[in-house]
Amino acid sequence: MTDALREQIRGFILENYLFTDDKSALGLDDSLLERGIVDSTGMLEIIFFIEEQLGVKVKDEEMVPDNLDGVNKIAAFVAKRQAA
Amino acid sequence: MCGIAGTLYFDAQRAPEQSRLERMVKAIAHRGPDGDGYHVEPGVGLGHARLSIIDLGGGAQPIHNGKRTVWITYNGEIFNYIELRQDLEARGHQFYTHSDTEVIVHMYEEFGDRFVDQLNGQFAFAIWDRPKRRLVLARDRAGILPLYYAQTRDELVFASEVKSILASGAVKAELDPNGLDELMTFWAPLAPRTMFKGVNQLAPGEMLIVENGSVKRRQYWEWSFPEAGAHRHGAQADLEQELREVLSDATRLRLRADVPVGAYLSGGLDSSTLVALLQERVPQTLRTFSIGFDDAGLDESVHQRTVVDYLRTSHNHIQCSTADIANAFPRTIHHSEMPVLRTAPAPMQMLSGLVRRSNVKVVLTGEGADEVLGGYDIFKEAKVRHFWAQQPESSWRPALLKRLYPYLNLTSAQSAAYLKEFFGVGLQNPADPCFSHLPRWATTAQCKLFWSDDFRGRVDGSAVERFRDSLPGQVRGWHRFNRGEYLEAKTLLPSYLLSAQGDRMLMASSVEGRFPFLDHRLIEFANRLHPRYKMRVLKEKHLLKQAMRDRLPAAILQRHKQPYRAPDAAAFVGDRTPEYVTELMSPQALARTGYFDPDKVTRLVAKLQRAKVPAARDNMAFVGILSTQLWHAQFVAGQKF
Numbered sequence: 001m002t003d004a005l006r007e008q009i010r011g012f013i014l015e016n017y018l019f020t021d022d023k024s025a026l027g028l029d030d031s032l033l034e035r036g037i038v039d040s041t042g043m044l045e046i047i048f049f050i051e052e053q054l055g056v057k058v059k060d061e062e063m064v065p066d067n068l069d070g071v072n073k074i075a076a077f078v079a080k081r082q083a084a
Numbered sequence: 085m086c087g088i089a090g091t092l093y094f095d096a097q098r099a100p101e102q103s104r105l106e107r108m109v110k111a112i113a114h115r116g117p118d119g120d121g122y123h124v125e126p127g128v129g130l131g132h133a134r135l136s137i138i139d140l141g142g143g144a145q146p147i148h149n150g151k152r153t154v155w156i157t158y159n160g161e162i163f164n165y166i167e168l169r170q171d172l173e174a175r176g177h178q179f180y181t182h183s184d185t186e187v188i189v190h191m192y193e194e195f196g197d198r199f200v201d202q203l204n205g206q207f208a209f210a211i212w213d214r215p216k217r218r219l220v221l222a223r224d225r226a227g228i229l230p231l232y233y234a235q236t237r238d239e240l241v242f243a244s245e246v247k248s249i250l251a252s253g254a255v256k257a258e259l260d261p262n263g264l265d266e267l268m269t270f271w272a273p274l275a276p277r278t279m280f281k282g283v284n285q286l287a288p289g290e291m292l293i294v295e296n297g298s299v300k301r302r303q304y305w306e307w308s309f310p311e312a313g314a315h316r317h318g319a320q321a322d323l324e325q326e327l328r329e330v331l332s333d334a335t336r337l338r339l340r341a342d343v344p345v346g347a348y349l350s351g352g353l354d355s356s357t358l359v360a361l362l363q364e365r366v367p368q369t370l371r372t373f374s375i376g377f378d379d380a381g382l383d384e385s386v387h388q389r390t391v392v393d394y395l396r397t398s399h400n401h402i403q404c405s406t407a408d409i410a411n412a413f414p415r416t417i418h419h420s421e422m423p424v425l426r427t428a429p430a431p432m433q434m435l436s437g438l439v440r441r442s443n444v445k446v447v448l449t450g451e452g453a454d455e456v457l458g459g460y461d462i463f464k465e466a467k468v469r470h471f472w473a474q475q476p477e478s479s480w481r482p483a484l485l486k487r488l489y490p491y492l493n494l495t496s497a498q499s500a501a502y503l504k505e506f507f508g509v510g511l512q513n514p515a516d517p518c519f520s521h522l523p524r525w526a527t528t529a530q531c532k533l534f535w536s537d538d539f540r541g542r543v544d545g546s547a548v549e550r551f552r553d554s555l556p557g558q559v560r561g562w563h564r565f566n567r568g569e570y571l572e573a574k575t576l577l578p579s580y581l582l583s584a585q586g587d588r589m590l591m592a593s594s595v596e597g598r599f600p601f602l603d604h605r606l607i608e609f610a611n612r613l614h615p616r617y618k619m620r621v622l623k624e625k626h627l628l629k630q631a632m633r634d635r636l637p638a639a640i641l642q643r644h645k646q647p648y649r650a651p652d653a654a655a656f657v658g659d660r661t662p663e664y665v666t667e668l669m670s671p672q673a674l675a676r677t678g679y680f681d682p683d684k685v686t687r688l689v690a691k692l693q694r695a696k697v698p699a700a701r702d703n704m705a706f707v708g709i710l711s712t713q714l715w716h717a718q719f720v721a722g723q724k725f
Contacts, residue, residue, distance in 0.1 A: 016691055017692070019534070020687070036526065042699050045695075045699060
């Protein structure tokens with residue numbers, strides 16, 4: 001898992017959900033759900049981003065908070081799938 | 085309907101200027117294009133803009149009693165005025181017109197302030213009782229018609245719309261930060277608050293009495309429910325029969341007019357029910373009106389056609405494009421006098437325009453049925469969340485929410501974790517009177533992300549806390565389903581649906597709306613019923629569907645409820661962005677008004693331009709920001725569009 005991947009994901013969330021480029025607005029371990037950063041359609045957008053920009057298909061059973069709820073979790077999930 | 089305006093000086097000798105009253109009435113001339121009238125005496129001025137519906141020749145206002153000591157300026161309809169007048173005549177009262185207005189003056193003389201309890205109708209009026217030097221303002225029970233006021237050191241000014249109060253010069257237009265906070269929580273400021281600092285509105289079912297220099301508010305009617313356990317039960321067939329009778333009589337009374345009456349037809353259960361009941365009473369072919377959208381996901385034309393073919397009405401249809409919405413939107417905000425989070429009022433304004441062009445002045449609508457008879461998804465959502473709150477660790481209980489919102493597309497049992505975050509707001513406290521509405525309010529409040537830091541500092545505390553503190557104590561003793569109905573009736577219905585999407589869009593075209601489902605006899609009948617008659621498991625409006633099963637096509641009875649929606653951000657972004665949108669959403673314009681963070685808004689606009697399907701929150705925020713900018717431009721900065 002690279003810093004570049006983490007920053008790409010953080011950049012996407014900052015731009016699309018928090019509407020800022022201030023990195024301090026989103027910690028790498030912050031929960032997107034608990035902080036109310038994404039809504040129901042928002043999660044679909046994150047999945048589109050992972051699939052279209054990062055090239056990783058997300059299966060139904062993978063749509064769980066452990067994989068998607070935060071920058072570090074998404075980065076770890078994507079890195080694992082890219083390595084597989 | 086009509087427009088009213090007036091002033092009461094606290095100095096009884098001070099003479100109002102008629103020219104000032106004329107300016108106030110002119111500002112709301114769209115509410116009453118058929119004439120204007122004034123009554124001026126020391127201390128008091130009353131003005132009126134008239135839309136002639138009943139007693140076309142003799143109903144000019146203001147109107148007085150026999151001794152010319154009690155005067156009224158009045159907007160609305162008292163549907164039972166014929167029966168009330170007969171009773172008053174038997175008591176010796178004499179009348180000089182055939183209007184419902186004059187009946188109110190005599191009712192006040194005969195019964196004092198309690199007379200409002202006998203009125204069946206939609207109204208906002210001001211009565212001036214000269215011998216007692218007393219001004220009485222009142223607004224109908226459900227809040228169909230608006231009434232605003234502002235109190236200064238010298239006077240109390242009042243009017244049907246804020247623009248009339250602004251025309252008086254008594255207050256200067258300025259945004260109330262708590263008003264925008266409430267709007268970006270509940271969809272609208274809640275009475276007595278408005279978007280304008282220093283301007284208040286009467287609440288539905290409220291009177292305002294000014295006497296001896298004091299101003300008192302009195303709630304004469306309230307949405308009320310039985311204590312849990314004290315509901316009415318009965319044989320289903322008997323209750324169906326009673327519902328049909330009450331609704332049919334509510335419809336009968338609302339056909340009283342000296343001008344042609346039509347009906348809105350959305351293709352849903354409520355408007356179809358009304359049209360079916362109307363067809364039984366109107367000798368000629370009924371004229372119906374509907375709106376359609378190019379976006380198939382929002383369009384209900386197929387269902388409208390089903391009802392038209394079945395009931396054989398004379399139907400008029402208007403197709404609304406995204407460009408139409410963008411073009412109509414500045415005028416929509418001029419009439420709504422508040423920002424909106426959806427564009428839905430704009431097509432309603434176009435629809436009332438179609439009615440007017442068709443030479444129809446009065447339309448009946450199905451508004452209110454969802455509140456009164458249990459139609460909204462939010463009631464189902466609350467029911468599932470209550471069920472879930474009893475076993476918060478259950479993963480299959482919240483899975484029922486997927487039946488309500490299939491678009492969530494969450495298929496695995498593991499998706500419960502997401503449902504918990506989206507709908508689990510307040511789950512730990514199911515006794516909270518606001519329980520049913522907390523997820524919706526939390527979602528709406530995401531618009532506040534775009535506030536500027538400076539503006540955020542001008543808002544006092546939390547809109548939800550302020551509202552919760554204002555709730556009457558008995559609400560906590562009601563059935564949880566009734567608590568949800570009550571919140572809906574106190575927030576969205578009067579403040580948004582009947583206002584920005586109702587009265588204001590009708591009056592923009594000088595058309596009067598009438599609402600049989602909001603007849604107070606029907607509300608009181610429905611409120612006494614046990615909730616299981618309204619929602620059977622998760623099936624909405626159970627009793628109404630059963631009561632109408634022989635009179636409507638099965639396709640309409642079995643339809644899943646489709647909320648009325650119009651294209652939102654899609655109307656404004658992309659290749660055909662109107663010039664006014666580019667201007668008002670520019671960083672410079674946003675910095676000038678100061679409500680929103682220009683950088684965040686610029687990023688939102690860029691995101692919407694990229695988006696294939698805009699997220700719900702982004703749509704709502706964009707429309708809310710644009711309409712706030714339009715509101716400011718028109719009311720504070722005085723720009724014309």
